[in-house]
Amino acid sequence: MTDEVINQPPPLTGGNAWRGDPLLIQLAERFSDPVRKDLDGLGRFVMTQEAQELARLANTDTPKLRTHDRQGRRLDLVEYHPAYHALMRRSVAGGLHSSVWENGDAEIGRRHQVRAARFYLTAELETGHLCPITMT
Numbered sequence: 001m002t003d004e005v006i007n008q009p010p011p012l013t014g015g016n017a018w019r020g021d022p023l024l025i026q027l028a029e030r031f032s033d034p035v036r037k038d039l040d041g042l043g044r045f046v047m048t049q050e051a052q053e054l055a056r057l058a059n060t061d062t063p064k065l066r067t068h069d070r071q072g073r074r075l076d077l078v079e080y081h082p083a084y085h086a087l088m089r090r091s092v093a094g095g096l097h098s099s100v101w102e103n104g105d106a107e108i109g110r111r112h113q114v115r116a117a118r119f120y121l122t123a124e125l126e127t128g129h130l131c132p133i134t135m136t
Helices: 022-027 033-046 049-060 082-093 111-123 130-135
Strands: 064-068 074-079
Touching (some): 033 049, 049 082, 082 130, 111 130
Antiparallel strands (some): 064 074
C-alpha cells in the first residue's frame, strides 16, 4: 500500500499543554488558583482537534490584500479567514492583549508573568494571530 503514512507521529490532540509542561507548572507555582485554573483550561483548549483545525485553516488560507473593489474604487482592506478571527476572539476573551493593564486581583504582582504563560501556551497552537494581539 503506497498511501499509508508511517513516518509521521499521530495527531497530538486530547491532552493538556499546561499539564504536560512541568517547567511552566513550576514557574506558575506562585500564581493564584484562579490563574492556574485558567491556564489549565487554555492548555486543554490548545490541544483540542477544534483548536488545531482553526490554526490549520488560519494558516492555509492566509490574509489577502484587496486594494480595489470590482468597480476600481480604492478599498485597502485585508480579508482574513473566519478561523483567524476565531483565534483572535479567543485570545482577546482570555485577556492576552491587555491583561497586564487590567485591575483583576488574581494577577496582582504577576501580571507580566501570567500574560507570558498564556502567550506561551497560545503560541503552541498558532503564532500568526499573536503579532496583532501583541501590538494592539
